[in-house]
Amino acid sequence: MKITVLYFARLREALRREHEILDVAPDVATVAHLRAWLVARGDPWSSAFTEVKRIRAAVDQATASDSTPLHEGAEVAFFPPVTGG
């Protein structure tokens, strides 16, 4: 299953990348699964996902929770709490 993952702000800097295209097994079925899969890859994901606090997620540009399902071609974003305005 191909997924595009985007990173923003502090998390983007910690990972030294804005996005990546991943090919994950179908059992990576939710946001929580994907996060665990990324952390299991080791550094820099494992340290970045620990050091950056309260990481939020979006799927297909809509706010997501841990249980939000993924699908082929999904656009998943991880980012710290927002600070606009």
Added chain:
Amino acid sequence: MPVRVQREDFDAGAEIARLRKDDPKIGAVAAFIGVARDVNDGEMVGTLTLEHYPGMTERALEQICAQAKERWKVAEVLVVHRVGELRPTDQIVLVAVSGGHRGEAFAACEFVMDYLKTDAPFWKKESTAGGERWVDARDSDDLARARWKETNSR
């Protein structure tokens, strides 16, 4: 377009004139302008750089505006938010709401701003004498948003 994300500055007077469209039913316009401050968390700020998530930002802002229009009897809701590098005294964001009466316009304007603060994917980074730092989200912003769930209107 009720929602714009742009690098350029904005002219609030011109934006409000466009929002009113010389509509004689408009009796009130409430507007908020967020401005870059020179001091944050006790340190002088040199530049403020705003990053956003293109696509999701516009969608989130449009949803917030739609919620405001559903909740209050208002005519138009406008959000203009800047991104890129800004300096103290630069304008960051404009929220303007037109309607028949001030009560709805004030409430909808504050609602949009409170939701923008917690739901729209923008991130601020400051440069100070001590180096660059990402601005942390404030608990007070979450509390400001939560107030709108307790009451139907204010």
